[in-house]
Amino acid sequence: xxxxxxxxxxxxxxxxxxxxxxxxxxxxxxxxxxxxxxxxxxxxxxxxxxxxxxxxxxxxxxxxxxxxxxxxxxxxxxxxxxxxxxxxxxxxxxxxxxxxxxxxxxxxxxxxxxxxxxxxxxxxxxxxxxxxxxxxxxxxxxxxxxxxxxxxxxxxxxxxxxxxxxxxxxxxxxxxxxxxxxxxxxxxxxxxxxxxxxxxxxxxxxxxxxxxxxxxxxxxxxxxxxxxxxxxxxxxxxxxxxxxxxxxxxxxxxxxxxxxxxxxxxxxxxxxxxxxxxxxxxxxxxxxxxxxxxxxxxxxxxxxxxxxxxxxxxxxxxxxxxxxxxxxxxxxxxxxxxxxxxxxxxxxxxxxxxxxxxxxxxxxxxxxxx
Amino acid sequence: xxxxxxxxxxxxxxxxxxxxxxxxxxxxxxxxxxxxxxxxxxxxxxxxxxxxxxxxxxxxxxxxxxxxxxxxxxxxxxxxxxxxxx
Numbered sequence: 001x002x003x004x005x006x007x008x009x010x011x012x013x014x015x016x017x018x019x020x021x022x023x024x025x026x027x028x029x030x031x032x033x034x035x036x037x038x039x040x041x042x043x044x045x046x047x048x049x050x051x052x053x054x055x056x057x058x059x060x061x062x063x064x065x066x067x068x069x070x071x072x073x074x075x076x077x078x079x080x081x082x083x084x085x086x087x088x089x090x091x092x093x094x095x096x097x098x099x100x101x102x103x104x105x106x107x108x109x110x111x112x113x114x115x116x117x118x119x120x121x122x123x124x125x126x127x128x129x130x131x132x133x134x135x136x137x138x139x140x141x142x143x144x145x146x147x148x149x150x151x152x153x154x155x156x157x158x159x160x161x162x163x164x165x166x167x168x169x170x171x172x173x174x175x176x177x178x179x180x181x182x183x184x185x186x187x188x189x190x191x192x193x194x195x196x197x198x199x200x201x202x203x204x205x206x207x208x209x210x211x212x213x214x215x216x217x218x219x220x221x222x223x224x225x226x227x228x229x230x231x232x233x234x235x236x237x238x239x240x241x242x243x244x245x246x247x248x249x250x251x252x253x254x255x256x257x258x259x260x261x262x263x264x265x266x267x268x269x270x271x272x273x274x275x276x277x278x279x280x281x282x283x284x285x286x287x288x289x290x291x292x293x294x295x296x297x298x299x300x301x302x303x304x305x306x307x308x309x310x311x312x313x314x315x316x317x318x319x320x321x322x323x324x325x326x327x328x329x330x331x332x333x334x335x336x337x338x339x340x341x342x343x344x345x346x347x348x349x350x351x352x353x354x355x356x357x358x359x360x361x362x363x364x365x366x367x368x369x370x
Numbered sequence: 371x372x373x374x375x376x377x378x379x380x381x382x383x384x385x386x387x388x389x390x391x392x393x394x395x396x397x398x399x400x401x402x403x404x405x406x407x408x409x410x411x412x413x414x415x416x417x418x419x420x421x422x423x424x425x426x427x428x429x430x431x432x433x434x435x436x437x438x439x440x441x442x443x444x445x446x447x448x449x450x451x452x453x454x455x456x
Binding site for chain 2: 019
């Protein structure tokens, strides 16, 4: 496909690897904060082809994985109601709640539907005026314009039977939380390209300045990821800590001004819990008071529903780069994509699921040949 | 989750006051909302996520980036080679 295939070229990848090899003089740890990049790194074996001195830490870059347990429980509660059609992106259906998931609700008769775009949920609300249609509005800044437009269209069409369970998360506060953690080992960041397509790069300037850390806006194809790594390493080796754009074909400095204007009308910043990490101040978006009528938490009175996360799952340590997925005692045995203990094993973009799928596991050898 | 696929706009139309398009993704066509990219027209490439075009794909930047990759290491390898025998 045009503008994908060219950025997978193995000869050019070889040149980028050679440039990285030539630039590195000491160990560096880089974090990508994007599940799509984590997946690309694993699928293409980039982590294995880099010099041993360059470590990639897979940050909390998958919105599915970090949606807090209490929000999953609220979704399950709403989806179980007989008057509700619960619409969601497909990735959310297998995220484990305390004792079931949305697939389980569907299997026991709940009307849970997978949609490709939030506008599909608006169309359902219009076609079925006697049902309460609820859309599970999750995602980073990339997905927020789509979700915001669904609410705007529901308002403009007077759809009183549409509402949204909003659990949006924001990337810059998560990067700041990691940078300010005393246990952080991260020297540089690859920032998620499509988040910046929407929001621009300005939000990262104060972080790069304050923590003197390179933040390189990076795309998703193998050459994009390699160029992000290359630029990050060059900055570190030269003692620079700046915001740099390695995804110029899709990211403008100011982002998308039309989308940002609609986002400012529909969403406002709130504190948000991240599954496995905990509360990060100012790291979420909720609906503004002007759109409160479309807030599913209010409509179904589930805002008080809380849930404690199970303590066995070590996803939080994985998301903060403190352990690799295969260093968890449950990985690949008790915890697999079929029987996930936590959300990082559920989504194909979660670090644990990516490790599992692309066999980043030492297979035990029972017979050794001499 | 933030997967965005480059698609080429084939046809632009208006649906209930919203600018929409049919976009081609390597032979597969899909409906795309253009509400956020007023500058995008027929023939342009755009990055599509969850049914929405989120940005115009800057083709000149794409070409420039690939040219830069192609030139990486060329200078060193040329300088490193022995002088050609006349």
